[in-house]
Amino acid sequence: MTTLRVLAAMSGGVDSAVAAARAVDAGHEVTGVHLALSRNPSSYRTGARGCCTLEDARDARRAADVIGIPFYVWDMAERFHEDVVQDFVAEYARGNTPNPCLRCNEKIKFAAVLDRAVALGFDAVCTGHHARLEPVPGEARLTRLVRSVDAAKDQSYVLGVLTTSQLSRAMFPLGDTTKDQVRKEAAKRGLGVADKPDSHDVCFIADGDTRGFLREQLGSAPGEIVDSSGAVVGAHDGSYGFTIGQRKGLALDRPAGDGRPRFVLSIEPVSRTVTVGPAEALDVTEIEARRPVWSGCQPPAGPVECLVQLRAHGDVHPAVIAADVDAVRISLRSAARGVAPGQAAVFYDGDAVLGSATISAANRA
Amino acid sequence: MSNVDASGSDPALGGHPAPGRQVYLDHAATTPMLPEALTAMTEELAQLGNPSSLHNPGRRARRVVEESRELIAEAYGARPSEVVFTSGGTEADNLAIKGLYWARRAADPARRRVLAAATEHHAVLDSVRWLADHEDADADWLPVDSRGVVGVPALAEAIDRDPDNVALISVMWANNEVGTVQPVAELARLAAEHQIPFHSDAVQAAGRLPVHLADSGATALTITAHKIGGPVGIGALLLARGVEPVPVLHGGGQERDVRSGTLDVPAIRAFAVAVQVAHEASATEAQRVAALRDNLIAQVQAAVPDAVLNGATPGAGRLTGNAHFSFPGCEGDALLMLLDAKGIACSTGSACTAGVAQPSHVLLAMGADEARARASLRFSLGHTSEQADVDALGAVIGEVVERARRAAK
Numbered sequence: 161m162t163t164l165r166v167l168a169a170m171s172g173g174v175d176s177a178v179a180a181a182r183a184v185d186a187g188h189e190v191t192g193v194h195l196a197l198s199r200n201p202s203s204y205r206t207g208a209r210g211c212c213t214l215e216d217a218r219d220a221r222r223a224a225d226v227i228g229i230p231f232y233v234w235d236m237a238e239r240f241h242e243d244v245v246q247d248f249v250a251e252y253a254r255g256n257t258p259n260p261c262l263r264c265n266e267k268i269k270f271a272a273v274l275d276r277a278v279a280l281g282f283d284a285v286c287t288g289h290h291a292r293l294e295p296v297p298g299e300a301r302l303t304r305l306v307r308s309v310d311a312a313k314d315q316s317y318v319l320g321v322l323t324t325s326q327l328s329r330a331m332f333p334l335g336d337t338t339k340d341q342v343r344k345e346a347a348k349r350g351l352g353v354a355d356k357p358d359s360h361d362v363c364f365i366a367d368g369d370t371r372g373f374l375r376e377q378l379g380s381a382p383g384e385i386v387d388s389s390g391a392v393v394g395a396h397d398g399s400y401g402f403t404i405g406q407r408k409g410l411a412l413d414r415p416a417g418d419g420r421p422r423f424v425l426s427i428e429p430v431s432r433t434v435t436v437g438p439a440e441a442l443d444v445t446e447i448e449a450r451r452p453v454w455s456g457c458q459p460p461a462g463p464v465e466c467l468v469q470l471r472a473h474g475d476v477h478p479a480v481i482a483a484d485v486d487a488v489r490i491s492l493r494s495a496a497r498g499v500a501p502g503q504a505a506v507f508y509d510g511d512a513v514l515g516s517a518t519i520s521a522a523n524r525a
Numbered sequence: 526m527s528n529v530d531a532s533g534s535d536p537a538l539g540g541h542p543a544p545g546r547q548v549y550l551d552h553a554a555t556t557p558m559l560p561e562a563l564t565a566m567t568e569e570l571a572q573l574g575n576p577s578s579l580h581n582p583g584r585r586a587r588r589v590v591e592e593s594r595e596l597i598a599e600a601y602g603a604r605p606s607e608v609v610f611t612s613g614g615t616e617a618d619n620l621a622i623k624g625l626y627w628a629r630r631a632a633d634p635a636r637r638r639v640l641a642a643a644t645e646h647h648a649v650l651d652s653v654r655w656l657a658d659h660e661d662a663d664a665d666w667l668p669v670d671s672r673g674v675v676g677v678p679a680l681a682e683a684i685d686r687d688p689d690n691v692a693l694i695s696v697m698w699a700n701n702e703v704g705t706v707q708p709v710a711e712l713a714r715l716a717a718e719h720q721i722p723f724h725s726d727a728v729q730a731a732g733r734l735p736v737h738l739a740d741s742g743a744t745a746l747t748i749t750a751h752k753i754g755g756p757v758g759i760g761a762l763l764l765a766r767g768v769e770p771v772p773v774l775h776g777g778g779q780e781r782d783v784r785s786g787t788l789d790v791p792a793i794r795a796f797a798v799a800v801q802v803a804h805e806a807s808a809t810e811a812q813r814v815a816a817l818r819d820n821l822i823a824q825v826q827a828a829v830p831d832a833v834l835n836g837a838t839p840g841a842g843r844l845t846g847n848a849h850f851s852f853p854g855c856e857g858d859a860l861l862m863l864l865d866a867k868g869i870a871c872s873t874g875s876a877c878t879a880g881v882a883q884p885s886h887v888l889l890a891m892g893a894d895e896a897r898a899r900a901s902l903r904f905s906l907g908h909t910s911e912q913a914d915v916d917a918l919g920a921v922i923g924e925v926v927e928r929a930r931r932a933a934k
Contacts, residue, residue: 191866196881232862235881279932280859 164283166190166331169269170223170231172216174346174353175288175334177223181349182333183286184227190286192224192231195273197240197264198364219353226350234276236268243267245364249377252400255427256502259472260362262318265289270326284331288342291316292335293327294512296456303327304456305513310338317472320506320516324455371401371409383432385412388425388441399432404522405442405498412436423498443495444524449488449505449517456514459483467508468492470499470519481507488517495524548869548917550821552752552846552907553701553729558795559754559802559908566756566795576788577779586790593797600800601748601763602737609762609780610793614728614749616773617762618648620784621724621745622695624770626656629692629722631771636692638663640683642675642707643890648747649695649726650886666890667696672837673705673891680712684719693722698730698746702874702887702903703836704847706734713742722768728752728760732803733811733844738763745770750792754908755799759792803908814906815845817915821904822848824919829926835888835901846906849874851888851897855929858882860902863925869918874903 166188168180183190194217217233224231244263251258274285290308295301305327308314322330334342339358346354365373378400385394394412396402401409406424416422422436447470452459460483467476468490478493490505499522507514549557558566574586591605598605611617622639629636639653643666656662665683667675675696684691694716699706709725716723722744727736731746732753738746745768749760764770764783776785803810819839825832825848833851837843852860857873864871873882884898904918 191862230862230865232858233881234858237881276859276932279934280863280928 164188164331165281166284166286167273167277167282168192168229168286169273170194170220171288171359172213172219172223172353172356173288173359174343174351174356175290175339177220177227177288177351177353178342178346178349179286179288179331179333180223180229181227181351183331184229186333190227190229191282192220192227192229193273193277194220194231194233195236195240195268196233197236197244197268199237199241219356223351223353226352234273236272239272240264240268240364243272248362248364249374251502252374253378253429254502255399255429257403257500258502259318259504260364261472262321262504265319266321270322270330274326274329278329284329286331286333288334289315289319289332290334290339291319291332293330293332303330306335307508307511307513308335308337310340313339316508316511316513317469317474317504317506320455320469320513321453321504322455323453327455371398374398374400381432383434385410385434385436387416387422388435388437393422393436396432396434399427399429399434402427402434404500410436439497441524442497442499444497444499444522445492445495446523447490447492447499447505447519448521448523449490450486450520452483452486452488452515452517454483454515456509456512459485464507464514466514467510469506469508470496471503476508487520545868545917546913548914549909550869550871550904550906550914550918552910553704553844553874553903553905554872555751555757556754556907557909558751558756559799561802562755562795562799565798566791569791569794572790574790576790577777586788589790589794590788593793596797597748597761597800598763600804601731601746602739602741603763604766606781607738607763607766609764609784610788611760611762611784612758612786613751613760614646614726614747615648616784617747617749617760618646618724618726619652620762620770620773621747621764622649622652622693623656623660623773624783625693625722625724625745625768626660626662627771628769630660633689635690637661638665638687638690639692639695640665640667640680641695642667642669642697644669644673644700644702644705644887645695645697646701646726646728649697653695662692663690669705669890671892672842673700673703673835673887674837674842675707675712677708677711677715680715684715684721688719688721691719691721693724693744695724695726698725698727698736699734699844700836700887701729702885702901703849703891704729704844704905705837706730706842706844709743710741713744716744717742729844732800732807733814733846735807738765744768750796750799753799753803755796756792759789759796761796806908810908811845814908814910815839817906817910817912818846818848820912821906821915821918824915825850825904825922828919828923832926833897835891835893844905846910848904848906849901850904851893851901852926852929853897853900854933855900855926856933857899857901859929859932860925863928864918864921867921867925869921872903872905874901 166183170176170192248260290313292306293303294306296304307316361368381398384392393414402424425437426435463482468479469476480491482489504516506516574582576587576590594605594608598608653664657664713723724745725743726747728749731748746763751757774785835849884895888898
């Protein structure tokens with residue numbers, strides 16, 4: 161096989177450390193890089209959160225030492241702030257529900273970092289994402305994204321937004337391995353991060369309080385919570401604090417007439433009106449999505465039967481999709497619940513990603 | 526001597542084996558130990574005795590320490606009692622800045638103003654900031670010109686704002702990033718006229734320039750061993766007699782009661798040997814290194830015509846081993862990585878936060894904009910440097926800069 165110059169993005173976690181080690185074992189010339197994403201990287205983590213603390217940088221450096229590769233820290237804080245954090249805040253302000261991990265892959269890891277790496281002479285960027293890359297059947301020179309063998313840890317959804325050209329320079333050495341095996345392998349390799357807890361939540365919200373973070377960023381913007389009939393049933397101090405399908409934390413004044421739980425059905429950011437209603441009102445079958453990216457197939461000319469995933473770790477739904485240049489109409493075979501604009505719809509053929517688009521609207525049948 | 530030096534990768538920890546030999550152009554970070562110092566240290570490590578003990582092994586250790594102290598004192602124009610051993614430059618700077626501030630303020634509570642150059646090493650910079658944040662000090666940063674020089678008029682003006690409330694003055698002998706040499710004797714004379722203690726961080730200057738406590742007129746000078754071929758972890762504050770800073774470390778009362786702690790006999794002996802070797806060779810060595818440095822500058826400027834040499838014109842106003850450039854359109858960290866991959870070790874010269882290079886406060890103080898400050902790289906030569914090292918850099922710097930420029934777009 162060809163020896164490539166590989167830039168291994170090392171977060172300080174176990175996955176990216178093992179991924180880098182495997183790239184070395186495969187005979188590549190690997191350089192580790194930790195991305196400093198926080199504008200204030202002075203805080204030490206207290207829980208299993210965050211991906212850009214000093215401790216993470218140290219863990220990544222130690223892993224690189226053990227693997228025996230050069231290691232550097234790249235300052236991506238400004239780009240991250242502009243392309244991920246500000247986008248996150250702006251999307252919530254628009255009433256949408258963004259996925260910052262997906263945005264980070266799209267704009268930082270496989271854009272800003274990849275571009276810089278290529279300019280500096282690297283051939284590929286290697287990460288510890290749980291996903292596979294396989295040749296497209298019948299088009300051997302193209303690579304498509306396929307789910308990890310570990311369904312619970314599969315990250316193809318947050319990579320689904322990547323283009324063919326981005327995927328052609330990506331390397332995911334962990335896709336054929338379960339998380340459990342990754343940890344065992346890390347321990348065997350003497351990597352100190354073998355037992356490090358998984359990171360979760362939004363890495364730039366250290367305390368995990370997304371609503372509090374958004375309030376800090378966007379200020380108080382009080383509005384009404386109404387039911388489907390338009391009756392006011394509560395108040396809120398910012399419509400950005402809600403997500404379609406949310407049930408908890410609504411603090412409604414009046415119980416529903418039928419005594420059943422109510423969920424957020426829609427968010428209208430201009431009037432700051434949040435509409436709530438019963439669970440079945442969340443059921444949608446018709447979804448509009450924009451900005452399609454087709455990485456696993458040619459842009460479909462006619463309707464295509466496929467599977468669609470509508471949020472991270474969400475269910476897959478059989479659907480028929482019809483695409484044009486800048487939009488995709490998704491007709492689900494059966495209703496899905498809690499489909500939030502701003503999330504990605506990722507299209508699959510079995511376990512292989514065909515492409516993705518950003519959900520802009522969802523309607524009941 | 527601190528985080529300034531942490532920006533590069535560690536060659537010993539490997540990574541890709543460099544094609545051919547390691548080219549080391551980062552002597553300002555640390556320089557290889559002299560073989561004589563290594564031998565002396567190894568020998569002494571096998572010996573027994575705490576120099577504070579009264580018995581025979583203690584007396585033996587004590588003798589080694591005192592002979593070493595005399596050698597170091599002699600080399601730097603101090604009396605033996607004026608050599609206060611510390612763990613290195615950072616500790617000596619902390620002791621000078623904090624200790625002198627506390628002592629001066631205790632004698633007169635009005636003395637709260639600390640004058641220091643804007644281009645100081647972080648060991649001084651952050652000590653002064655700490656005093657400002659926690660001890661009511663008033664940090665008064667002395668401006669520098671575009672070469673990085675603190676002018677005597679600038680110091681005079683700062684003192685004259687209120688001569689009675691100045692606790693101390695600190696101006697480094699030579700800058701660790703751009704190599705600019707300060708007019709220490711003139712600045713110290715001015716301080717003496719006002720009877721204000723004057724400290725100078727001479728870490729980079731010692732062993733390269735004639736650093737002399739008595740002749741300089743300074744109250745205190747910081748020196749460290751590992752910049753001149755001695756081991757890391759030992760340094761000294763050369764402290765004029767009669768000056769009594771408040772200690773930072775309390776304990777057994779060693780070192781004039783100013784710096785407690787069991788003395789590190791092997792390191793002290795190796796320090797003295799390194800000082801002795803460095804000083805015997807200093808005149809010819811300075812010439813040799815300066816010639817290599819001038820050639821390095823010529824080769825870099827030939828390969829990269831728009832490279833900007835930061836700092837003073839090569840000559841008496843600049844450290845002999847220092848060449849510091851800004852490469853317009855590049856990021857310093859990309860240059861460092863590309864050179865490292867080619868087996869050439871250098872430094873962005875500026876401090877790091879979690880490994881992220883910050884734009885150099887030194888260049889910013891000299892009037893550079895942030896882009897130029899981020900585009901900088903320091904090459905520093907020392908006693909093991911050869912023409913082949915300079916040629917190796919000259920052979921690749923052009924393509925490396927070109928590539929880094931593409932990456933910055």
